Amino acid sequence: xxxxxxxxxxxxxxxxxxxxxxxxxxxxxxxxxxxxxxxxxxxxxxxxxxxxxxxxxxxxxxxxxxxxxxxxxxxxxxxxxxxxxxxxxxxxxxxxxxxxxxxxxxxxxxxxxxxxxxxxxxxxxxxxxxxxxxxxxxxxxxxxxxxxxxxxxxxxxxxxxxxxxxxxxxxxxxxxxxxxxxxxxxxxxxxxxxxxxxxxxxxxxxxxxxxxxxxxxxxxxxxxxxxxxxxxxxxxxx
Amino acid sequence: xxxxxxxxxxxxxxxxxxxxxxxxxxxxxxxxxxxxxxxxxxxxxxxxxxxxxxxxxxxxxxxxxxxxxxxxxxxxxxxxxxxxxxxxxxxxxxxxxxxxxxxxxxxxxxxxxxxxxxxxxxxxxxxxxxxxxxxxxxxxxxxxxxxxxxxxxxxxxxxxxxxxxxxxxxxxxxxxxxxxxxxxxxxxxxxxxxxxxxxxxxxxxxxxxxxxxxxxxxxxxxxxxxxxxxxxxxxxxx
Numbered sequence: 001x002x003x004x005x006x007x008x009x010x011x012x013x014x015x016x017x018x019x020x021x022x023x024x025x026x027x028x029x030x031x032x033x034x035x036x037x038x039x040x041x042x043x044x045x046x047x048x049x050x051x052x053x054x055x056x057x058x059x060x061x062x063x064x065x066x067x068x069x070x071x072x073x074x075x076x077x078x079x080x081x082x083x084x085x086x087x088x089x090x091x092x093x094x095x096x097x098x099x100x101x102x103x104x105x106x107x108x109x110x111x112x113x114x115x116x117x118x119x120x121x122x123x124x125x126x127x128x129x130x131x132x133x134x135x136x137x138x139x140x141x142x143x144x145x146x147x148x149x150x151x152x153x154x155x156x157x158x159x160x161x162x163x164x165x166x167x168x169x170x171x172x173x174x175x176x177x178x179x180x181x182x183x184x185x186x187x188x189x190x191x192x193x194x195x196x197x198x199x200x201x202x203x204x205x206x207x208x209x210x211x212x213x214x215x216x217x218x219x220x221x222x223x224x225x226x227x228x229x230x231x232x233x234x235x236x237x238x
Numbered sequence: 239x240x241x242x243x244x245x246x247x248x249x250x251x252x253x254x255x256x257x258x259x260x261x262x263x264x265x266x267x268x269x270x271x272x273x274x275x276x277x278x279x280x281x282x283x284x285x286x287x288x289x290x291x292x293x294x295x296x297x298x299x300x301x302x303x304x305x306x307x308x309x310x311x312x313x314x315x316x317x318x319x320x321x322x323x324x325x326x327x328x329x330x331x332x333x334x335x336x337x338x339x340x341x342x343x344x345x346x347x348x349x350x351x352x353x354x355x356x357x358x359x360x361x362x363x364x365x366x367x368x369x370x371x372x373x374x375x376x377x378x379x380x381x382x383x384x385x386x387x388x389x390x391x392x393x394x395x396x397x398x399x400x401x402x403x404x405x406x407x408x409x410x411x412x413x414x415x416x417x418x419x420x421x422x423x424x425x426x427x428x429x430x431x432x433x434x435x436x437x438x439x440x441x442x443x444x445x446x447x448x449x450x451x452x453x454x455x456x457x458x459x460x461x462x463x464x465x466x467x468x469x470x471x472x473x474x475x476x
Contacts, residue, residue, distance in 0.1 A: 010353045048353050072349060080352040111310060114318040115248045115286050115357065230353075 002091050003064055005071075006082040007039075007052045018079055022054070025074035029067070030060040040093045040100070040234040044186055046226030048119070051082070053234040055093045099163065099235040101179040104192040105228050109172040120173070121228030127174070127199030132167055135198040136176060138208035139165045139191055146215035148191050149184035150223065158184060158215075167195070177232070186223050194221030240327050241302055243309075244320040245277075245290045256317055260292070263312035267305070268298035278331045278338070278472040282424055284464030286357070289320070291472040293331045337401065337473040339417040342430040343466050347410040358411070359466030365412070365437030370405055373436040374414060376446035377403045377429055384453035386429050387422035388461065396422060396453075405433075415470070424461050432459030 009018055019037050026035045039054040062070065067084040075081075105120040107113065112122035139162050146158040162180040169175075176192050194211070197203040203211075203221060211219045247256055257275050264273045277292040300308065305322040313319075343358040345351065350360035377400050384396040400418040407413075414430050432449070435441040441449075441459060449457045 008352045010355075050351065050353065068349060077355055078352050080349045080355075082349055111306065111318045111320055113288065114246045114316050115288065117248075117315055117318075119353065 002055055002057050002087050002089050003067060003084050004053060004055045004087045004091060004093065005067065005084045007049065007054060008080045008082060009049045009052070010078040019054075021075050021079060022071060022081070023056075025071045026056060026058070026067075028074060029062065029070045030058045032058060032060065038093045040097045041182075043231050044189065044226050044229065047229045047231060048227075049231040051233045052231055053093050053097075053236075055087065055091055057089075093234075096236050097182075097234055098237055099179055099181060099233075100183060100231065101177065101233040101235075102183065102188040103178075103230040103232050104176040104188060104224065105230065106174040106176070106192075106196065107172055108174055118227055121224050123196060123199075125200055127196070128201065129167070129169055129174070129199065131201075131205050132174070132195050132199040135195045135203075135205040135208055136165045136167050138205065138212070139178070143212050144215060145184055145187055145191075145212070147211055147217055147220045148187050148194070149217070150186035150190070152185050155184060160184065160187070165191075179233075189223045189226065189229055190217075190220055192228075193224045196224065197221035240293055240295050240325050240329050241305060241322050242291060242293045242325045242329060242331065243305065243322045245287065245292060246318045246320055247287045247290070248316040257292075259313050259317060260309060260319070261294075263309045264294060264296070264305075266312060267300065267308045268296045270296060270298065276331050278335045279420075281469050282427065282464050282467065285467045285469060286465075287469040289471045290469055291331050291335075291474075293325065293329055295327075331472075334474050335420075335472055336475055337417055337419060337471075338421060338469065339415065339471040339473075340421065340426040341416075341468045341470050342414040342426060342462065343468065344412040344414070344430075344434065345410055346412055356465055359462050361434060361437075363438055365434070366439065367405070367407055367412070367437065369439075369443050370412070370433050370437040373433045373441075373443040373446055374403045374405050376443065376450070377416070381450050382453060383422055383425055383429075383450070385449055385455055385458045386425045386432070387455070388424035388428070390423055393422060398422065398425070403429075417471075427462045427464065427467055428455075428458055428460075430466075431462045434462065435459035 023035045023037050035056050037054045037056045064084050064086045068081040071081045107120045107122045110124050142161040144158050145160050160182050164179045166177050198205045261273050261275050273294050275292045275294045302322050302324045306319040309319045345358045345360045348362050380399040382396050383398050398420050402417045404415050436443045
């Protein structure tokens with residue numbers, strides 16, 4: 001049977017091989033020699049995942065609902081399997097993925113907090129939130145996002161559709177949330193960096209459509225650090 | 239001059255001596271040999287602090303607003319000085335403290351999350367929130383909280399006043415928040431454990447006034463772990 005599992009993990013200082021760790025646990029549980037875990041896509045190194053999805057094939061007779069607790073008992077606590085379900089034999093976590101949602105968390109206070117310092121990006125300078133709200137809206141729609149990717153990703157096309165891009169503010173925290181059909185290498189971190197540059201007055205929000213059109217990485221903002229980025233949700237068609 | 243500083247810190251796996259670390263930094267900055275940092279009170283080991291307050295005396299000519307950045311540059315990143323202000327010579331963080339607010343965070347989901355596992359207490363069983371909301375209200379007011387303290391604290395009186403005790407729910411998370419004139423050793427963790435026992439059906443909410451009256455630790459709920467507890471705020475009279 002084919003199993004689809006929902007995974008969350010925390011960024012690790014030492015490179016934690018999440019795929020390898022989960023595969024090893026599944027091998028022990030199923031007593032199968034070959035388990036291949038296929039995730040919905042590679043996330044940037046250091047990103048937190050609240051809801052990654054992966055699939056694997058097994059002949060195990062263990063009921064599917066027993067897999068999360070069985071896997072969780074064998075893996076590091078910085079990874080959690082949240083649920084598992086049986087899916088059709090042709091299901092593929094990456095190919096069949098329809099929408100992904102990423103969130104970037106900014107703490108806009110002078111010193112941030114000790115507790116959440118590894119879970120958000122501290123920007124101590126004053127930010128113009130109204131301009132940032134206008135800026136983020138320019139990213140909605142189908143665009144060639146070449147200006148917003150780091151070299152290293154090898155996608156044939158840089159065209160992606162962002163279905164929604166929203167800014168929410170809650171006291172000192174600013175949440176930038178993006179839902180799209182796919183994201184290029186470092187794309188969310190560069191878009192977020194560009195929106196922050198608008199907040200700082202370094203880039204005018206009206207210039208963003210032009211920056212997108214020019215497809216020049218140098219014109220976009222800087223790449224914000226990975227530890228503020230979360231893969232929130234991966235969605236499939238019913 | 240007397241300085242009052244606002245501090246936040248993250249629970250550390252290895253016992254981090256927060257007072258000693260900050261005192262050492264202040265000694266370097268002021269070039270004074272004796273700096274004594276007086277906090278608003280000892281918090282249980284392992285508790286997160288969003289807003290602890292401490293004071294110290296110095297003859298330093300450094301402007302008070304420069305202290306936070308100066309201290310932050312010398313201490314571990316798991317401690318943050320958020321602000322500093324000059325106060326009257328007779329100010330005392332502990333004696334003059336009027337109100338403290340603590341928060342206990344529960345994640346009421348099957349496996350919790352990898353990311354926040356050290357920042358909240360996971361309770362996987364189904365909880366009756368309505369009963370818990372009634373339960374928490376019994377703790378408001380002036381009571382002898384002997385049934386809700388661990389041995390080890392050596393207070394003369396166990397009478398404390400809780401000005402407000404509230405439960406908030408946000409998806410899987412339950413926040414228990416208490417503001418009072420003081421708290422006994424482990425008191426918030428034992429009260430929270432008692433409220434969870436009500437949610438689990440082990441204790442009836444109507445019994446709580448009696449449990450308070452009986453002053454028997456055995457009748458109250460279990461002590462929840464420290465990593466779900468936050469010192470949110472310490473308040474003084476203007």
